[in-house]
Structure formats: structure tokens, C-alpha cells
Amino acid sequence: MDSDEYFDDDLDSSFLNEVNAIEAAHVAASAAATPRESPPSRSKPLLKPAAMSKSQYKPTNAVKLFPQPRPLSPPRAAITEGDDSSDHYFDDDPITLNEADCATLDAVAEGRKASRTGSVHVHSISGSSGPSNLPDRHSHLLQRNLYGEVVRDVEPSKTISTTRPFQRTRSTLRQMPLPGLAKRSKQWDRTAYAKTGWRKPRPNPEKEKEKEKGRTSDNDGEEEAVEFEQFPAPEVPVGLAAKTWIYPLNKPKRDYQYNIVKKCLLENTLVALPTGLGKTFIAGVVMLNFYNWFPEGRVVFVAPTKPLVAQQIDACHKTCGIPGSTAAELTGNVAKDKRITAVW
Numbered sequence: 001m002d003s004d005e006y007f008d009d010d011l012d013s014s015f016l017n018e019v020n021a022i023e024a025a026h027v028a029a030s031a032a033a034t035p036r037e038s039p040p041s042r043s044k045p046l047l048k049p050a051a052m053s054k055s056q057y058k059p060t061n062a063v064k065l066f067p068q069p070r071p072l073s074p075p076r077a078a079i080t081e082g083d084d085s086s087d088h089y090f091d092d093d094p095i096t097l098n099e100a101d102c103a104t105l106d107a108v109a110e111g112r113k114a115s116r117t118g119s120v121h122v123h124s125i126s127g128s129s130g131p132s133n134l135p136d137r138h139s140h141l142l143q144r145n146l147y148g149e150v151v152r153d154v155e156p157s158k159t160i161s162t163t164r165p166f167q168r169t170r171s172t173l174r175q176m177p178l179p180g181l182a183k184r185s186k187q188w189d190r191t192a193y194a195k196t197g198w199r200k201p202r203p204n205p206e207k208e209k210e211k212e213k214g215r216t217s218d219n220d221g222e223e224e225a226v227e228f229e230q231f232p233a234p235e236v237p238v239g240l241a242a243k244t245w246i247y248p249l250n251k252p253k254r255d256y257q258y259n260i261v262k263k264c265l266l267e268n269t270l271v272a273l274p275t276g277l278g279k280t281f282i283a284g285v286v287m288l289n290f291y292n293w294f295p296e297g298r299v300v301f302v303a304p305t306k307p308l309v310a311q312q313i314d315a316c317h318k319t320c321g322i323p324g325s326t327a328a329e330l331t332g333n334v335a336k337d338k339r340i341t342a343v344w
């Protein structure tokens, strides 16, 4: 929208001429009071060629320059064609342009337009280090230092490929071992493991000697492994008490218990029964008969735990009638010298 079209509809030409005359008188008075001087040359980008009038200057398609909008714009009817009196509106504007600056602005606008359409080109602006792709009129785009010298890049900039924007590079940090992880020096051999399996640790003779010393020094507090001597199997004196055997009747008679007891008295027997079916009672009845057959002999009952040993002694006494005074409990808590006196 042109600023000259503001007052075209409502104001007639006589009124506008009158306003124009008043404004011209004010401008002449202010010009007489302060003599006008030509503005000094500026270093910042300029917007209007100094040697061009408003009618002569035509901005390109890329850069369209508009004067600063004003609340009161001169009517078109008051200005005759070819009259340069309207240039004072531009003279009041502190920004002026020369041709080189306009060309620079054109180049910037063209660059922006190209970037919107997607065709991005990165030009090398490394100065004298290589041939520049920019024409001479774009020398203003070169980066310069405070002394006006062209700043050189450390490495010449590379052209970015639009077909492959990202290029994979291997990080150097991955190749370095982490501080918490040690480098693997051994590999797991499954075949060797399948052949050998877990191996028991070899006994250390020095440690065994230390254990032996500890056992001899402290016999009361530790459980020791009991050693047994092998004796020949006893021969049953046929014709004496072995001709008869007894079976307690203080509990209901069960045929399987009775048959197992009879079998155990005549042969070596391994009894395998579910729990709670009276194995302890069967063992007590067998021990009772051998107790009667061999009054000077000894019956040894072996159990894996101390409670089972105590349970068997109680069952032999209460169920089978074997006196408890004749029974002795041998565990690891009993000293070696007391074992002989307790049993034999």
C-alpha cells in the first residue's frame, strides 16, 4: 500500500493546496533558522542511494524499500510530476544508500530466497587461502577482524551434501576401555568345563596340620569324626536263648511289623518304610531280642543326628523295656577317654 493514497478520497484539491502552502512556509522558516548541511558518510548499511531521487530509485524484486511512514503525507494533487520538492522527505531520513550497498542487500535477499526453496549452498569464504566462490561485489560478506583483515578458517569449510546430511563417525571414546572395566584376559572354554566339571579344591597340607593342632588343643568344644574298628560278624549261638525270641504286645500287633522283626532276627535286612509306620519300634524289638541273647554283648544303633539317637534310646526303654541305665549315648561331645568307660 502506498502512503500517498491516504487522503485521496475525502479531501478536495483546494484544501490540500492550502495545507501544502502552510507546510511549505514552515519548512522555509526552519531552513532559514538552521542551515542544512549534507549528512556525513555512514558506515552502517544504507537504505537509499544518495545520488538518486525518489522517482529514479527503483528497488529490485528481492529488496523492496519503503520510506518511513508518516502521519501527514503530501497529497498527490499538490505535487506535480518531475518536481523534486518531495525529496526533502527522503532528505530527512538519516539513512542513505550507495550502489554497492544496494547490491549487497540484493545478494542477501537472494540468499534468503534460495534458502527458503531448499537449495542450500555453502560457499567457501576462507579469503586468500583458496579461490572464493563469491563475486567481488560480495566482498563485504567476508568476515574481517578489527584491523580489516580477512579472518581465515582453521580448516577449509566443507561443502554439506544435501543427499547425505549426516555422516557416521566412530567415536574415539568407545575404543577406550572404561575405567571400571578390566580387559578380558581369559575366555570361557565350555568343552573343557563339560569334561572336568567343578573340581574339589585340593587339600592344603599346611592347613590340615593347623586343623590337627586345633583339635588336640581344644577337644571339648568341637565335634570330632568318630572312628570305628571293623569286627567279625557275631555268630548266633544256636541252641540257647536264640531258639526263642520275644515280641512286645504293649502296642497293637501289626502283621508287617511282626514279619519284618522276624526277618531281621534271622537275616541281615534293610527296612525301607514310609515315615510314621513304626520303624523305630521295629528296631527296638530287634535290639531287645539281641539284648536277651547276648547279655555280655553290645548293640550299636547308628543315627545321623543326635535327636534320633535320643529318640531311639527313649523308644527302647518305654516300648521295648530295655533299661536306660544300660544304654549309653556316644556323640562328638563325649571325650575319647570317657567313651570306653561309658560303654565298656
Ligand SMILES: Nc1ncnc2c1ncn2[C@@H]1O[C@H](COP(=O)(O)OP(=O)(O)OP(=O)(O)O)[C@@H](O)[C@H]1O
Pocket (backbone or CB within 6 Å): 251, 252, 253, 254, 257, 273, 274, 275, 276, 277, 278, 279, 280, 281, 282
Ligand atoms: N504297632 C503300633 N501300633 C500303634 N502305634 C504304633 C505302632 N508302631 C508305632 N506306633 C506309633 O507310631 C508313631 C510313629 O512311630 P515311629 O516313630 O516308630 O515311626 P517311624 O517310621 O520310625 O517314623 P520316622 O520315619 O519319622 O522315624 C509313634 O508314636 C509310635 O508310638
